[in-house]
Every structure is written in structure tokens, then in C-alpha cells.
Amino acid sequence: MPQIETELLTITIGVSKKQCMVVFVVMLFAVGSLTLAIRLPTGMEGVRVAVYKDSGVLPDSASALLNMFRWMNAEANYVNATEIQQGVLDDYDIVVFPSGPANEYSGTLGIAGRNAVRNFVARGGSYFGICGGSEFGTNSYLGLFNGYASGAVNGSGTKIIPLIVNIKSTGPDLSQEPLTYNILYWNSGYFYSSNTTYMSTVIPVTFYTQNNKPGMIVCTYGNGTVFLSFPHPEYEEGSTRDGAEQFDYYNDPDSEWGLLMKVSLWLVETSQ
Structure with missing residues (x-):
């Protein structure tokens, strides 16, 4: 890495x-x-990021993530299922799965594609999943996180809600982050595992104010690292720099891109 x-x-x-x-x-x-x-600017120069874009991917989520990683000074490109099956992840450090139905990701990638993603992370790559992309990383599909994603925490639909930042994180250094961020919620859940010993090794990034459960986490898988977020920190509501228009009607002055850069730096620096 x-x-x-x-x-x-x-x-x-x-x-x-x-x-x-x-x-x-x-x-x-x-x-x-x-x-x-x-x-000079601190960023992710030299880090190669593959943003998955194929059947089921929400275009605005993919666009926002691509623009976010390019803002971080990473080399970010779209990849599709066929390319992953053919080994394209060998050329990357992080694979990103945007918002979209996890079951469709699973079907489109097939066994070969799913194994390629698992092996990529196990060998020292990093996985970055948002919403359906985060569920895809759980035991329901890839098993990169030895647990599951719950149902919606705060009702159905979309809204801007506050999430508590884990400023005492033992993973990414979040000590200088605000205590809370206002983040887009979209039927978002939290992450849990019945294996309490394993769960003690998982590092929360943010918590819901409703139940103090983690809405964003980081963990390891083999020699690699994993970030999962059920809410949507990739969107810059009210701004054009994310290249997405879907939620621009919300008035949210917060930007979570700086937080996500700290998480992304931790991912690549911690991978072996």
C-alpha cells in the first residue's frame, strides 16, 4: 500500500x-x-481508487464519490463488473461500492467478481461501501464485516440528521473533527454482530443520536481494511462540486469530505 x-x-x-x-x-x-x-496540500496523491459503476448503481452516488476522491487528489476511475472479474483491481488500492441494491451487485458480479473483491481486500486492498455498498460488505454478501446491517433507524425516506463523531477513535484520527455532522439519511441502518469479541475490534466512526449505534465503521479483513457507511456522507447538498443534483434541495452547510479523507488515509496506511 x-x-x-x-x-x-x-x-x-x-x-x-x-x-x-x-x-x-x-x-x-x-x-x-x-x-x-x-x-504542499495533504491528500491521497498516488492512491488509486476504483469506483464501481454497473447495473443498479445510483448514478449520483457514484458521481459524488468519484469527484470526492479526485478532490482528495487520488487517481479515481469507474470500473464495471466485467473488469473486476478480469482482475482490474490489481491496479488499484481502494474499491468503492456506491449506493444501490446489494443483491443486484451480487448478481451482476457473480461468483468470480465477488471472489475478486474478497481476495483484493484480503491481500491488502481497501473496501469503501456506502448504503447498499456497505450492506454488500457485510455477512449478507461478501463477509468483509463479520456482522450485518440493521433496518432503518429513523423512519423511511430521506432527511438530514445529526450523527455523533467518534472523536476518541482508535483508528482514523478524528480528534479534531466536530462533535456532530449533519448527514443525509436514506432509510439508513446501523452495523451489528452477535460476535462480541469480534465487534470489540470494529471501530465506529459515527453513531446515531437515536440509539448510539454505529452508522459508519472501519475494520480489517485479512491484510486489508474496510469502511462501511449506511448514511450518505458523499453528497455535498447545495453544492455543485460533487457533480450530483439529486439532493441539492436540502440546506446542509456541513461537508463530510474532510472526515472521509481521514478515513481513506487510514484505510491505505493500515492495509498491509
Whole structure:
């Protein structure tokens, strides 16, 4: 898995006693030599992301996820079931399954495609699932998470609801995140397992205010890592940068993309 590092660029500028240099953001006056340190953007440069787009995938969810990972500076591309069956995931670090019916994903991929995804994660890849894509990662289908997704927590339909951030996470560093985010809910459930020993190794990312159950989790599978989210943090409601229009009628100033970048960095850095 690629190592994500923050690069530091150091520029040395010679300045005489009577000279000054204006540097866009900061105006600096000095005598002698001046060292200006510029920190380059921190992101997912060098990380390759495959966003699944085939039968059943909700186009706006796929578009929002593709644009989000490109915003993170990852190399993100769409892949389909046939390509996965033929081994395309060998060229990627993360595979993303957007919102859509998990049973249709299962049928379209077939045994060969499902095994390709499992093997990809077991060998050190990362799985990123949203809504139906998260259910696809549970024991109901792929078994990357040794548990299941519940039914709707807060009634049917779509709405914006607050979720509590696990700022004490022992996985992704969420200590500087807000205590809550307003996130799109769409018949969303939580994740659970009857295996309490296993569940103690699963790290919640967010909790529902209704029942304190995890709506987003991270865990490991073989040498790889897994992120599952039943709610929809991929959408930027009221913004055009996600390339999706479906939920732009909601007034939600929160953006969860920064949170998801921290999760994604943890995924690739923790995979072996």
C-alpha cells in the first residue's frame, strides 16, 4: 500500500537591507537570507481508487464519490463488473461500492467478481461501501464485516440528521473533527454482530443520536481494511462540486469530505 506523506518545500530567497519580497499570502521584510517554508496540500496523491459503476448503481452516488476522491487528489476511475472479474483491481488500492441494491451487485458480479473483491481486500486492498455498498460488505454478501446491517433507524425516506463523531477513535484520527455532522439519511441502518469479541475490534466512526449505534465503521479483513457507511456522507447538498443534483434541495452547510479523507488515509496506511 502507498505511504502517504506530507511534503515540505523549502525556498531560500536572498534579500538585501534595502530590498523586500512580497509573497502572495504573506509580505515579508528581512535582512540577509530568508527561508520560506511552504507546505504542499495533504491528500491521497498516488492512491488509486476504483469506483464501481454497473447495473443498479445510483448514478449520483457514484458521481459524488468519484469527484470526492479526485478532490482528495487520488487517481479515481469507474470500473464495471466485467473488469473486476478480469482482475482490474490489481491496479488499484481502494474499491468503492456506491449506493444501490446489494443483491443486484451480487448478481451482476457473480461468483468470480465477488471472489475478486474478497481476495483484493484480503491481500491488502481497501473496501469503501456506502448504503447498499456497505450492506454488500457485510455477512449478507461478501463477509468483509463479520456482522450485518440493521433496518432503518429513523423512519423511511430521506432527511438530514445529526450523527455523533467518534472523536476518541482508535483508528482514523478524528480528534479534531466536530462533535456532530449533519448527514443525509436514506432509510439508513446501523452495523451489528452477535460476535462480541469480534465487534470489540470494529471501530465506529459515527453513531446515531437515536440509539448510539454505529452508522459508519472501519475494520480489517485479512491484510486489508474496510469502511462501511449506511448514511450518505458523499453528497455535498447545495453544492455543485460533487457533480450530483439529486439532493441539492436540502440546506446542509456541513461537508463530510474532510472526515472521509481521514478515513481513506487510514484505510491505505493500515492495509498491509
